[in-house]
Amino acid sequence: MLQALKSRGYHLGVISNNASLYNVFRVLEDYGIRGFMEDVTVSSVTGYRKPHPEIFRIALRQMQAKPEMCVYVGDTVSRDIIGPKQVGFAKAVQIRSFLSEQKDVHVAADAAQPDKVIGTLMDLVTWLDQINPELAPAPGA
Structure with missing residues (x-):
């Protein structure tokens, strides 16, 4: 799935509220996805935690990206939707997880x-192909 996004020209990064940059890198390595990430922004390094807008701005600067060209994906409204919307991301997508309702109760x-x-x-890849058909592979490719 990450390979599908990269092959379409998407640039990938991580923004984490984890207390340790090392732990984030270790998890990415354990899942075999570290190589797909162009940037990893961690609250313990930046001094800001999601949903504070500044952590999203820092990640944008590090990736040399404009918010209106970015899609942010996360599992909670409280941490992953509010901040990107405040900063002006083109889209903010919620992927449902066990944390979604637990963390968003308030x-x-x-x-x-x-x-x-x-x-x-995989639903993300399908949706991005729909909203950005110019990046989707040709039928039968």
């Missing part, structure tokens, strides 16, 4: 909402 009803809710990361 989110205000009028809080920013995801542009799309997905069940799996």
Whole structure:
């Protein structure tokens, strides 16, 4: 799935509230996905935790990206949707997980909402192909 995104020209990064940059790298290595990430932004290094807008701005600067050209994917509205929306990301996508409702129990009803809710990361590839058909592979390719 990450290879599918990279082959379409998407640039990938991670923003984490983890207390240790080392732990984030270790998890990415354990899952075999470290090589897909162009940047890893961690709250313990930046001094900001999601959903603070500054951690998203730092990641954008590190990736030399404009927010209006970016899609952010995360599992909670409270940490992964509100911040990117405040910074001006083109899209903010929620992938449902066991944390989604647990962490969002106190989110205000009028809080920013995801542009799309997905069940799996493969759903993300399908949706991105729909909204960016110029990046999708040709039929039969």
